[in-house]
Amino acid sequence: MVASHSLSRRKALKLGAAAAALPLVHVRAAGAAGKVSIGFWDHWVPGANDAMRKQVAAWSDKTKVDVQTDFITSNGNKILLTAAAEAQARTGHDVLALYAWTALNYADSLEPIDDVMKRLAGEFGPTNPVCEYLGKRKDHWIAVPSSSGAQMKGPCGRISVLREKAGIDVTEMYPAKEGGSPTADNWTYDTMLKAAEACQKANMAFGLGLGQTTDSVDWAGAMFRAFGAALVGGEGDIKVKSDEVRQVLEYAQKLVKWLPADAASYDDASNNRALISGKSALIFNPPSAWAVAKRDNPSVAADCWTFPAPAGPKGRFTPYLPFFWGVWNFSPNKEAAKDLIAYLSERKQVEERCVATSGYDIPPFGSMLDFKVWEEVEPPKGTVYNYPIRPWHKTQPSIAASEAPPEIAVQIYNRGTMPTMVAKLQSGQSIDEVIAWAQEELEGFVR
Amino acid sequence: MADGATIAGRVRRTPSVSTRGALRRWLGRKSSVGFLMCLPLIVLVAALVVYPALYAIYLSMLNKKMTHFVGLSNYAFLLRRNTFQLVVFQSCFFAVSAVILKATIGFILAHLLHNISGGNQRILRGMLLTPWVIPLSLSTLGWWWLFDPSYSAFNWVLNAFGFASVPWLGERWIARLCVIAVNVWYGTPFFMIMYLAALKSVPEQLYEAATIDGANAMQKLIFVTLPMMRNIIAITVLFSLIVTFADFDIVRILTAGGPQDMTHIFATYAFAVGLQSGDIPLGASVSLFMLPILAICAYFVLRGVTRRAKEMAA
Numbered sequence: 001m002v003a004s005h006s007l008s009r010r011k012a013l014k015l016g017a018a019a020a021a022l023p024l025v026h027v028r029a030a031g032a033a034g035k036v037s038i039g040f041w042d043h044w045v046p047g048a049n050d051a052m053r054k055q056v057a058a059w060s061d062k063t064k065v066d067v068q069t070d071f072i073t074s075n076g077n078k079i080l081l082t083a084a085a086e087a088q089a090r091t092g093h094d095v096l097a098l099y100a101w102t103a104l105n106y107a108d109s110l111e112p113i114d115d116v117m118k119r120l121a122g123e124f125g126p127t128n129p130v131c132e133y134l135g136k137r138k139d140h141w142i143a144v145p146s147s148s149g150a151q152m153k154g155p156c157g158r159i160s161v162l163r164e165k166a167g168i169d170v171t172e173m174y175p176a177k178e179g180g181s182p183t184a185d186n187w188t189y190d191t192m193l194k195a196a197e198a199c200q201k202a203n204m205a206f207g208l209g210l211g212q213t214t215d216s217v218d219w220a221g222a223m224f225r226a227f228g229a230a231l232v233g234g235e236g237d238i239k240v241k242s243d244e245v246r247q248v249l250e251y252a253q254k255l256v257k258w259l260p261a262d263a264a265s266y267d268d269a270s271n272n273r274a275l276i277s278g279k280s281a282l283i284f285n286p287p288s289a290w291a292v293a294k295r296d297n298p299s300v301a302a303d304c305w306t307f308p309a310p311a312g313p314k315g316r317f318t319p320y321l322p323f324f325w326g327v328w329n330f331s332p333n334k335e336a337a338k339d340l341i342a343y344l345s346e347r348k349q350v351e352e353r354c355v356a357t358s359g360y361d362i363p364p365f366g367s368m369l370d371f372k373v374w375e376e377v378e379p380p381k382g383t384v385y386n387y388p389i390r391p392w393h394k395t396q397p398s399i400a401a402s403e404a405p406p407e408i409a410v411q412i413y414n415r416g417t418m419p420t421m422v423a424k425l426q427s428g429q430s431i432d433e434v435i436a437w438a439q440e441e442l443e444g445f446v447r
Numbered sequence: 448m449a450d451g452a453t454i455a456g457r458v459r460r461t462p463s464v465s466t467r468g469a470l471r472r473w474l475g476r477k478s479s480v481g482f483l484m485c486l487p488l489i490v491l492v493a494a495l496v497v498y499p500a501l502y503a504i505y506l507s508m509l510n511k512k513m514t515h516f517v518g519l520s521n522y523a524f525l526l527r528r529n530t531f532q533l534v535v536f537q538s539c540f541f542a543v544s545a546v547i548l549k550a551t552i553g554f555i556l557a558h559l560l561h562n563i564s565g566g567n568q569r570i571l572r573g574m575l576l577t578p579w580v581i582p583l584s585l586s587t588l589g590w591w592w593l594f595d596p597s598y599s600a601f602n603w604v605l606n607a608f609g610f611a612s613v614p615w616l617g618e619r620w621i622a623r624l625c626v627i628a629v630n631v632w633y634g635t636p637f638f639m640i641m642y643l644a645a646l647k648s649v650p651e652q653l654y655e656a657a658t659i660d661g662a663n664a665m666q667k668l669i670f671v672t673l674p675m676m677r678n679i680i681a682i683t684v685l686f687s688l689i690v691t692f693a694d695f696d697i698v699r700i701l702t703a704g705g706p707q708d709m710t711h712i713f714a715t716y717a718f719a720v721g722l723q724s725g726d727i728p729l730g731a732s733v734s735l736f737m738l739p740i741l742a743i744c745a746y747f748v749l750r751g752v753t754r755r756a757k758e759m760a761a
Contacts, residue, residue: 077718077722077723080722080723081722084722084727088727101725104725105725106725108512210706211703211705211706212703212704212705212708212719213703261612261614261617262612262614262615262616262617262618263617264614264617264618264705264706264707265614265615265616265617265622265702265705265706267703270595270597273595273597273598274597277597277598279597407511407725410724410725411724411725411726414719414723414724415719415723415724416705420705420707420708423705423706423707424707427618427619427706427707437529440528440529441529441530444524444528444530447511447524
């Protein structure tokens with residue numbers, strides 16, 4: 001009774017306002033050396049954001065800089081819209097997570113960050129070539145490659161189904177041990193074609209999407225690259241009428257017969273659902289599908305194995321989607337922002353977050369690809385051992401269309417030109433029709 | 448001293464008194480009060496509609512890097528692109544067919560409801576309004592699950608009866624029809640409620656007079672109901688046409704413009720070109736493309752409405 005009397009309406013309003021403001025203003029108490037706001041990518045993996053929060057708090061305590069952290073989802077392209085709005089309004093966070101092509105799209109609004117990269121490269125060695133391609137402009141780093149959200153998108157296959165229906169033992173081909181196996185050389189696109197046919201006939205079609213979202217673009221891009229089929233060359237020259245493009249389309253024409261009839265309508269969740277529901281023998285995806293299966297369909301998860309992409313005539317390329325942290329050039333506290341990024345990019349912090357995400361986050365520095373977490377995660381033990389690129393995999397990370405200059409490649413990537421070409425084959429169009437369509441489309445991109 | 452001070456005070460106050468008087472007179476006018484009451488809305492519209500619209504026009508006339516003015520060349524470039532021509536066709540097909548279907552079904556439903564009396568009408572009216580009151584993105588997600596590649600509920604039913612699965616969102620014409628169907632499902636209640644309100648306002652005496660003249664049901668519909676509803680039909684069709692042309696949520700959630708760009712409409716294509724591919728001026732040009740055509744449509748429709756309103760008043 002006493003308590004109810006002492007809580008006046010005015011006090012209740014004040015409490016309400018304070019409670020409402022709490023999640024919005026997540027400010028550290030340190031407070032003496034300025035303030036930095038950072039927009040992180042809202043991680044799929046539960047617990048990943050907490051690990052990041054702890055690291056930011058530790059840095060804040062050490063440097064006495066207040067930090068405001070926001071976790072921005074990529075659902076509905078919200079993080080992309082945030083970047084566009086902040087670049088246009090020239091206000092917002094000091095640091096923002098930028099994935100794939102976003103850093104290059106807003107390069108003019110980003111602070112050069114060579115000093116941080118020099119420090120990190122000196123300590124941890126070089127980053128992979130995809131990070132260099134997407135994080136640099138005119139030989140200057142415009143954003144720091146981050147492990148948070150960065151992912152390989154190699155195949156994640158069902159061990160038993162591939163063994164029984166297609167005669168492929170993926171655990172033997174890519175064992176969870178150093179040195180790998182010589183049988184990995186047999187993992188080619190021709191082998192994949194035969195396996196796709198066998199699995200489709202067993203009602204376990206490969207869940208390879210032909211939509212225009214990143215999962216579809218990434219696997220199709222790696223396939224084109226493995227055949228040496230660049231749509232646009234380094235000088236912005238359209239090369240779609242090459243023998244290599246025809247060769248990859250001839251291959252794709254055979255493959256699409258064994259893909260789901262509605263592959264053209266796949267988005268980034270459709271392939272995950274196909275695997276998790278037990279309807280598909282193989283998808284190209286980071287271990288998020290496996291992680292969800294572990295919760296929702298454990299028997300499927302215990303039967304999953306992640307490994308590199310097949311090899312084509314011009315090599316083996318595994319799809320890779322990098323994330324970056326960029327500092328806006330209108331940020332009022334650039335030095336503190338850079339210091340925070342450098343701290344979060346150190347090996348100890350990267351490994352902590354990698355463990356918190358069950359190995360999902362791929363570090364951009366080659367020297368960090370030896371974390372124990374990829375050996376330990378289960379079931380089955382070693383399921384993601386081959387998720388990061390190992391030296392004996394004989395594969396390179398790849399992002400679709402990266403043979404082209406970035407301002408053209410971003411359009412090829414985001415408009416899903418490559419999977420759309422394959423989807424047109426699936427809908428019955430001839431190779432010549434598809435090439436003619438792509439030529440017209442690309443002419444628009446190189447304007 | 449006292450007098451002097453008073454006189455001085457009066458002299459100094461004279462202009463403010465006259466200003467106050469003028470202000471009082473201005474406030475006394477009905478039109479001024481109306482203006483003041485509308486002012487918050489005018490400011491809101493100016494800030495959230497007029498300014499962004501003018502800024503979008505400005506953006507659409509810049510080059511890709513937004514460094515210099517290029518006039519109408521972004522529009523000229525778009526017109527030469529096959530994909531954009533496809534987007535124009537799809538937007539028109541989507542908007543026109545969806546509006547025709549919504550208007551027709553809404554008209555039929557309004558008539559059926561009009562002829563149901565009492566509490567039953569209220570219950571049915573509430574039920575039929577449901578699609579319109581559910582947030583569009585949520586209901587579209589529901590539809591997307593029904594059409595989903597792996598878990599389509601429709602396919603589950605088809606399979607249960609021995610029929611093959613249908614690639615609802617994977618084949619271009621089926622996907623286009625699915626998108627239109629969801630838009631019709633969502634938008635029909637708006638037409639229904641507007642037409643129902645219009646039907647209730649038609650004087651009963653007109654029908655009685657028509658009955659005495661020997662008119663049958665169809666003749667009453669054509670010669671009484673439709674002329675009396677012309678204004679509301681014109682305004683609802685215009686309003687819906689504009690909103691449907693600008694639709695984004697349904698296509699974005701159901702197909703994201705796919706398969707093979709076959710369901711892209713202006714808003715989703717503008718998003719893909721402008722924000723996803725980093726060409727904001729071209730994206731702005733796409734989104735503004737229909738503005739002149741819709742503005743002309745709006746002008747003629749509203750002129751017709753005003754003319755008819757004047758005729759009825761006279």
